[in-house]
Every structure is written in C-alpha cells, then in structure tokens.
Amino acid sequence: MVDAYVKQFELTVLPVAAQNELQLVRYEPGDVICTQGDEAEHLRFLVKGKIRVSHTSATGKRLVLSFKYPLDLIGDIEYIQRTPFLNTVEAVTSVEMLVIRFEDLVRHAHHDVAWLHYLLEEITRKFERKSQSLSFNLFYPVEVRLASYLLSMTPNDQTLGSTVDQLTDIADLIGTSYRHVNRTLRRFVEAGLIERNRRVITLVDREGLLEIVGESIYE
Missing domain, CATH: 2.60.120.10 (Jelly Rolls)
Known part of the structure; x- marks a missing residue:
C-alpha cells in the first residue's frame, strides 16, 4: 500500500x-x-x-x-x-x-x-x-464562517454535536463568541437550513448553506 x-x-x-x-x-x-x-x-x-x-x-x-x-x-x-x-x-x-x-x-x-x-x-x-x-x-461575517464550518465538518454525515461545550469549541475555532454562534444557529433553524436540539445539529439544506458561504472558506 x-x-x-x-x-x-x-x-x-x-x-x-x-x-x-x-x-x-x-x-x-x-x-x-x-x-x-x-x-x-x-x-x-x-x-x-x-x-x-x-x-x-x-x-x-x-x-x-x-x-x-x-x-x-x-x-x-x-x-x-x-x-x-x-x-x-x-x-x-x-x-x-x-x-x-x-x-x-x-x-x-x-x-x-x-x-x-x-x-x-x-x-x-x-x-x-x-x-x-x-x-x-478577519473579513467574513460569522454566519459565513459558521456555515462553512458546518459544511466542512460534515462531509459524510449530516449531524454534529450541539452541547454547550461543543458550541463553545466551535466559537473558539471560528473566532467568535458562544452567544454569537447560538444566535446564528437560531437564524439557520428559522431559515430551515438546519434542525437542532440540545445534543445534535442536523444539516437539512446544504444548498442553502452553500449559498451563504459562496465558497467554502475553510477548504
């Protein structure tokens, strides 16, 4: 091999x-x-x-x-x-x-x-x-960075974690606050892009997230 x-x-x-x-x-x-x-x-x-x-x-x-x-x-x-x-x-x-x-x-x-x-x-x-x-x-808004992160972290699966610790990690990793991540995720839910409970985020509209991203900035 x-x-x-x-x-x-x-x-x-x-x-x-x-x-x-x-x-x-x-x-x-x-x-x-x-x-x-x-x-x-x-x-x-x-x-x-x-x-x-x-x-x-x-x-x-x-x-x-x-x-x-x-x-x-x-x-x-x-x-x-x-x-x-x-x-x-x-x-x-x-x-x-x-x-x-x-x-x-x-x-x-x-x-x-x-x-x-x-x-x-x-x-x-x-x-x-x-x-x-x-x-x-530095220059992309949080919603773009978060959408890109969600897409990048789910290449083979539509879900990832949604606990407080995991969202805090996401916030640190994309350079923003936990509260800002939480607010942005709520907007994604309201727009029908994702579903979310206390433990799991599920991507339901990848195309919609891709429209936000334009280009996947973390790829």
Missing part, C-alpha cells in the same frame, strides 16, 4: 532509501494527529481522508486555519526549523498518512536537491494558504 501511495502522489521525489522508511499510519475521526507545542519528530504525508488544522493563541483562543485533503504535508515547517508543532491537527474522517522520522530524512534526503526543491514549493504554498485563511476569518 505504501508503494501504491508513493506512485499515486509522485513521492518518488524522495530518494529510494527514504521511501523505504515510510510507514502507513491510520487515524479515526476525532483522533488528534499532532498537538500544538509538542515536539515534532515525524513528517506526515496525508494520502487519504480529511484533516482539520487549528491554532491556539497565547490567550487560549482557538482558530480554524484550514481543512486539508490529499496530498498535504504535516511537519514540513517543523522539519526545516526544528521547532515544536505550530498547530494542532485532527482527523475529520478516517485518515491515512505516510510517516517518516526526521532523522531518516536527514540521513537519506537532507542534501537531495530534488527533494529540497519539492519541500520549498510545499512550504511556500502553505504560507500562502495560511495568509488567505487568516484574512477570511
């Missing part, structure tokens, strides 16, 4: 010796793949599924930076800078990743020009996407 993914995503840019060190790791929905501030020791290639990337500020506020699909790299910046993880990454769906230790990359690929060029391109794209994501959170 590792070889199939290497071929599918053209990871032959890695030297063969480094390819031989790749391991396939699977994660279930809700699993934390890496946590902001933890020591980074592995580079991960997302080859199947969907992940959520969020950041926690010094004041404890969390913000969704993006949702990512294959192919995407986790740990590339940390590998270059030798820093702890900059963000927290969680599985939204079932996820598969090819994983290699930093020390194996150093041993087999650290001076490989083709690999370093590939890594530079990936990191450059990542910073461009991060800048766009932060701009969206």
